[in-house]
Amino acid sequence: MARQRTSGAERMTGLAILALLACVAAWLAARQADFNPAVIVAMNHPKGAGRIVGGQQGEALSQSAGYLAGVQGFTALSELESYNPETLSDKIDGKAELYLASNFQEMACRAFSVADARAEVFVYAMESPKDAFAVFSGQRRPGAEQLALAQNAYATENALFLTKGRFYLEFVADHASPELRPALENLAQTLLAALPEDASQKSEADLFPTGGLRADSVRLAVSDALGMEGLENVYTAEYALPAGEAAAFLARRGSAAQAQAQAEAYAAFLTGNGFKPVPPGPDTAGLPEGARVLALEDMIQVVMTRGPVLAGVHDATSRAAALELARALGAALAKSPEEGKP
16 A cells, blocks of 8 residues: 655644643743642641632641641541632532621531531631621521520530631531530530631620620621611520510721711611601609610510610510610720720
């Protein structure tokens, strides 16, 4: 069979393809040499490496994944996983918005063998302790057993939920057993010991009066608080008082003027929804100066400020309970010299 001769054009085309492949190889080599520093940090973290999921990751990701890389005394049952704001919904679809609205930074998770169960551990890194409390309190189950493991901690039949500093942690086992609780608490204590100490300021939730307070009822709404669009970062707390049940709210603003402006806006929001001002009477004596009482049928709301703090009472079962809690809230704020500042 006669040998087919290669034309000059075909040889030039072949040489061009070889040259292009050489350029691609050189580019890939250069990119590998210029590897993302964040990934290098993650893979060389002293506490271990995390599996990178999604796009660009930062140092916070590597730190949180590192906390789960090697938990002494517990056997890992899965690889490390890490998620950033862009990929969080891949793991917790339907709940990601709660975290993203609270300044979520990144999350790491991994399954461990705990007693006779498989427990998945989630470490959420938020921007601040206030943000961690927002997601903790936003999901806290009414009546759940409070724990002394951390300042904010509770348990269900097969899970623990708690915060430390800017971290929110979940420990969720696939089933409950008599051996599970102490083993889960041991795992939580081991992880808590590895997390950094919190040197942040005290929470303004500490300003709530303690008499009649339901300790597991304190929550932080980061947006559209009290049903008002644009009202952000408001703490609420429920009370059981001799006169009935009621709830208090408070929020520290940047200045007394800002707090007063938001008090005016909230009062306008209430009147826009049918509430009417209640004129002073014998039972309103002793309320904080400037406090406004508004009513809609048997619903009572009280709005007040002290320094940079916006505060008040809502969801009261009776007028007497609302006014009793308003007086207690005003007295608690008056005891805080910091809140008297303009």
